[in-house]
Every structure is written in structure tokens, then in C-alpha cells.
Amino acid sequence: MELKVLGSSSSGNCYILDNGNEALILEAGIRFADVKKALGYNIRKVAGCLITHRHNDHAKYIKNMMENGIHTLALPDVWTAKQLTDSRAVAIQPNKGYKLGRFKVLPFHACHDVPCVGYHIMHPDCGRVLFLTDSCDCLHLFPALNHVWIECNYSTPKLIEAVSKGYTLKRQIERLPNSHMELDTCKRVLSEHDLSHVQEIVLLHLSEQNSDREHFISTIERQTGKVVYAAHPNMTIDITKY
Ligand SMILES: [Zn+2]
Numbered sequence: 395m396e397l398k399v400l401g402s403s404s405s406g407n408c409y410i411l412d413n414g415n416e417a418l419i420l421e422a423g424i425r426f427a428d429v430k431k432a433l434g435y436n437i438r439k440v441a442g443c444l445i446t447h448r449h450n451d452h453a454k455y456i457k458n459m460m461e462n463g464i465h466t467l468a469l470p471d472v473w474t475a476k477q478l479t480d481s482r483a484v485a486i487q488p489n490k491g492y493k494l495g496r497f498k499v500l501p502f503h504a505c506h507d508v509p510c511v512g513y514h515i516m517h518p519d520c521g522r523v524l525f526l527t528d529s530c531d532c533l534h535l536f537p538a539l540n541h542v543w544i545e546c547n548y549s550t551p552k553l554i555e556a557v558s559k560g561y562t563l564k565r566q567i568e569r570l571p572n573s574h575m576e577l578d579t580c581k582r583v584l585s586e587h588d589l590s591h592v593q594e595i596v597l598l599h600l601s602e603q604n605s606d607r608e609h610f611i612s613t614i615e616r617q618t619g620k621v622v623y624a625a626h627p628n629m630t631i632d633i634t635k636y
């Protein structure tokens with residue numbers, strides 16, 4: 395099983411878990427033509443698509459998913475905001491389990507500036523995945539994870555520096571702590587989890603202005619002793635459970 399990153403930032407998010415026969419799409423923030431290409435033009439293998447929240451960098455192309463016959467899971471807030479009704483639109487309830495092919499998914503509450511969920515995903519080929527983005531904290535504890543894909547959007551020193559240089563609007567100093575995950579929070583969330591079975595940590599949704607890719611990777615590597623990546627477009631990671 396592979397994780398393919400099509401986009402992981404405020405300019406568009408999409409990830410695909412794919413074992414060749416079965417695939418799961420996370421987020422619909424990338425043009426469907428690019429998603430199709432990444433699937434090798436085989437849409438029939440897609441078991442479903444999971445959406446975290448209504449912001450366009452995550453849900454802009456949600457309609458294309460359903461037009462292509464893909465069952466799509468999202469909060470009722472997303473369906474209302476996008477004014478979509480479709481037999482393939484599934485209005486999810488946090489903490490309720492869903493089955494998509496051999497994928498078992500559990501949405502749980504995230505902490506963002508609009509209603510948002512993270513997902514716990516299980517598949518026999520990759521084991522247990524934690525997927526959490528656009529969330530200033532993680533309110534749940536997940537045991538025996540095999541993969542952790544978590545937002546690491548900004549660090550406070552980088553944010554202050556970017557504001558002082560005029561790269562970032564001052565009001566982000568108020569907004570970000572309540573909507574996106576800071577490096578120290580990411581460290582704390584990881585320290586609270588048992589990482590002994592974790593194969594890799596993927597940092598998601600890094601801010602262009604308010605983050606430092608290399609520093610974030612080395613900080614998390616040093617703390618966890620795990621293989622750490624910062625997601626970027628066209629990145630592919632083998633996530634087969636060993
Ligand atoms: Zn976002």
C-alpha cells in the first residue's frame with residue numbers, strides 16, 4: 395500500500411492510499427483530472443473519499459468526486475455549505491464507524507475555525523492510520539498506531555518573524571492558535587501517543603510563510619526517533635504494514 399500526496403497546503407489538499415486494487419482518497423482540494431492521473435485512470439478501484447471540512451483547500455472539488463461515482467464522507471456542515479445532495483454524499487457523525495471496501499474509518503472531532511474532523515483509518519495492508527489536519531489540537535488518544543499523518547502548520551517564532559517582515563497578516567497571531575497546529579503542540583500530541591508501532595510520521599499542511607520544513611522534520615525526528623517526512627506534492631511513501 396502506498397500513500398500518494400497530491401497536495402498538502404492552503405493551496406490544495408489531497409492524499410491517496412492505494413494498494414493497486416483498492417484506493418481511498420483523503421480530501422478534494424486538487425483538480426479531479428490530477429486525482430484521476432494519480433489513480434492511473436482507474437477510478438473503479440476507489441472505495442471512497444473522506445473530507446475533513448468545508449474550506450476550499452480541502453473540499454473545492456467535492457462535486458467531481460460524486461460525479462465520478464465516488465462515495466464521499468463529510469460532515470453535514472460541508473453538504474450544507476456546498477449545497478450538494480447526491481446519493482453518494484454521506485453525512486457523517488463523529489465517533490461513528492464507516493466501512494468503505496476494506497477500509498474502516500472513524501471520524502473524530504478536530505479543533506478548527508469551522509466544523510472539522512480527523513479520521514482514524516484501518517486497512518489490513520497498512521494497519522492503523524491517524525490522519526489529522528487543520529486542527530489546533532488532538533483531543534483523542536489512539537492506541538497502537540502504525541502511521542501518523544498530522545498537521546504541523548507553523549511555529550510561534552516563525553510566525554512572529556513572518557509578521558514582523560510583513561509576509562503574514564498580524565491577525566494570524568490571533569487566528570492560528572485556535573485553528574492550526576503549532577510545532578510544540580504537534581510535539582506534545584506525539585509524546586502523548588504510543589509510537590512503538592509507528593512506521594513513519596508525515597507532517598501535513600505546513601504554512602509557506604510560518605514554517606521551516608527542515609527544522610520541523612529534524613525537531614520531530616529528534617523527539618520521536620521515527621522516520622519523519624513533510625508532505626509535498628508528488629511524494630509517495632510505502633505504507634505497507636511490516
Ligand atoms: Zn487547510
Ligand SMILES: [Zn+2]
Nearest residue numbers: 447449506528
Ligand atoms: Zn481549514
